[in-house]
Amino acid sequence: MRKLILLFATIALALFSLLVSAQKSSSNKFPHASERSQDAARILPLLSVVPENGVPKELLDKAEAIGIFPKVERETMYFTQTMYFTHLIHGYGVISARQGKGWTTPAFYEFMGAGYGSPLAEKENYGVVMLFMSEQVVDSFEKGGVQMKGENKSAAGPVGTITDQQRKELEGANLLTYVYYNGKLTGISYSKRFGLNPDNKINTPLYGMKGREVLVGKKIDTASLPDGITAYQEGLQKYYARP
Numbered sequence: 126m127r128k129l130i131l132l133f134a135t136i137a138l139a140l141f142s143l144l145v146s147a148q149k150s151s152s153n154k155f156p157h158a159s160e161r162s163q164d165a166a167r168i169l170p171l172l173s174v175v176p177e178n179g180v181p182k183e184l185l186d187k188a189e190a191i192g193i194f195p196k197v198e199r200e201t202m203y204f205t206q207t208m209y210f211t212h213l214i215h216g217y218g219v220i221s222a223r224q225g226k227g228w229t230t231p232a233f234y235e236f237m238g239a240g241y242g243s244p245l246a247e248k249e250n251y252g253v254v255m256l257f258m259s260e261q262v263v264d265s266f267e268k269g270g271v272q273m274k275g276e277n278k279s280a281a282g283p284v285g286t287i288t289d290q291q292r293k294e295l296e297g298a299n300l301l302t303y304v305y306y307n308g309k310l311t312g313i314s315y316s317k318r319f320g321l322n323p324d325n326k327i328n329t330p331l332y333g334m335k336g337r338e339v340l341v342g343k344k345i346d347t348a349s350l351p352d353g354i355t356a357y358q359e360g361l362q363k364y365y366a367r368p
Contacts, residue, residue, distance in 0.1 A: 157217075158327045159353030162231050165193035165219050166360035168252055168305060173364070179310060180256070181287040184301065185365050190257035190340065192321075193357070194218030194236045199249045214238050216253065217324060219357045222263050224342040226367055230350075231357040232339035233327040238273075238319030252305035256282060262299040266323075266337045273300065274317030281312035 173179040185191075197216030219231035236253060257263050265271050273279045282301035283291045295301070304313045323336030331354070332338075332345050339345070347355055 155327060155331055155351055155354070158233060158331060159351055159356075161195065161217055161233065162219055162355070162357040163353050164195035165231070166356040168193050168195060168254070169357075169360040169364050171305070171308075172254065172310065177285045179284065180254070180303065181283060181285070183287065184256055184258070184282065186367065188223075188256040188258055188365075189260050190220055190222035190263050191361060191365070192218060192220035192234065192253075192255040192257070194234075194253040194255075197236060197251055197253050199251070211239050214319070218253070220255070220257075220321075220336075220340065221358055221361055222257075222340045222342070223367070228358050228361040228366075229342050230332070230339055230345045230347060230355060232336040233324040233331075234336060235322045235324045236319070237322070238315060249306075254282075254303040254305055254310070255279075256301040257299065258301060259299045263340060266340050269335070269337060270320055270322040272317060272320040273315050278317070279315040279319070281314045284310055284312055 171179070173182060173185060176182070194216045195218060197214060197218075199212055199214050201212055215235075215237045217233065217235055220234050221228040221231050223229075262271075262277055265277055271277055277300055279300045279302045280295060280298040282303045283295070284303075302313055302315055304311050325335050328334065328336045328339060331350070334343055334345075
């Protein structure tokens with residue numbers, strides 16, 4: 126009798142676990158958001174795993190916010206009205222800002238822009254990494270979208286060991302940008318033709334607030350979030366937390 130009771134209890138427990146798992150899985154109404162956060166988190170350790178080919182540690186330690194857009198698409202198009210070729214660049218990713226010794230929950234943003242391009246260039250996909258080096262540039266998100274011009278002008282970030290000359294050249298730079306392509310990190314600058322916009326079609330229903338509110342550290346109940354959403358925040362805390 127005791128064995129029979131134990132058997133039924135084991136079956137009931139297994140069924141309950143499956144039910145909870147199924148409910149949790151079905152509750153994730155933001156699979157693309159989870160994927161973006163997880164994809165960005167996978168790039169994080171690659172930024173410094175090989176120091177001579179990565180972002181200088183002192184820049185990562187100093188950054189007030191870090192954004193990663195893991196799948197940016199670059200495509201050359203021809204406009205008949207103006208009769209010139211241009212690159213259209215577009216992708217989605219996440220940004221987290223420092224909050225004390227930790228990081229905010231990832232805010233979802235869209236990266237886009239355009240520039241003159243080569244008619245022979247093929248369609249490409251790559252990752253874009255952004256280091257926001259001052260509280261001033263993080264504060265600029267209070268207006269919603271951020272255009273890369275003026276004080277928010279993008280500068281190509283250095284790779285490997287940073288030199289005194291590079292430190293001098295980067296004085297006053299609020300935003301450093303990189304491209305991650307085929308396992309290689311390269312510093313690149315983006316002009317005023319590029320900008321960031323909050324993807325509030327995700328931020329608002331997911332968090333109950335806009336992207337700019339997420340970045341200022343407004344309280345979020347992370348326990349209620351779908352699996353994978355906080356992967357980026359956890360990765361930043363693991364690799365780039367301040368002591």
